[in-house]
Amino acid sequence: MIEETIFYSRLKQEIKKSRKSTNQIERELGYSRNSLHNYKNGTEPSGTRLIEIAEYFHVSPKFLIGKTDISSENSPIILFDQLDDVQKFEMLKLCHNWSENMIKKAQLPNK
Template identity: 90%
Template sequence: MIEETIFYSRLKQEIKKSRKSTNQIERELGYSRNALHNYKNGTEPSGNRLIEIAEYFHVSPKFLIGKTDFSSENSPVILFDQLSDIQKYEMLKLCHTWSENLIKNVQLPDR
């Protein structure tokens, strides 16, 4: 029995999230029938196909092949980590001000 690859596992996850059938996605991408299902046997996609699939699902190719656990290259965690301490502090102040304003403007239902 062939062990499922990270690529195929993440591909299935993205297909499920899309709420489309595998065959529908294959048609939209212009692939032959069962092209995506055939990755179940452990083969990896070509570079071009990997990019096409990643772009279709709006995820990074690195995510699909297991090089990162973040589905997007622009993950908020990654972007936040790239900020300086001063920038992080400014962002914290903005979030605090935003949340205070939100709380002030929330209309609570009458009980």
């Protein structure tokens, strides 16, 4: 029995999250029937196909092949972690001001 690859495991996970059938996704991508299911056998996608699949599911190719556990390279967590403490404090103040303004707007009577 062939052990399931990280790629196939994550592909299945993304298919499940999409709430679409594998066949529907294959049709939308213009792939032949069972082309995604065939990755179960341990083969890896070509570079082009990897990028197409990653773009379809809005995840990074690195995530699909197991080079990172974060599905998006633009994750807010990663971006926030790159800030120094002063920048994080400024971000906190901006968020606080934004939320106060949103609360005020929500409390205004509609005209």
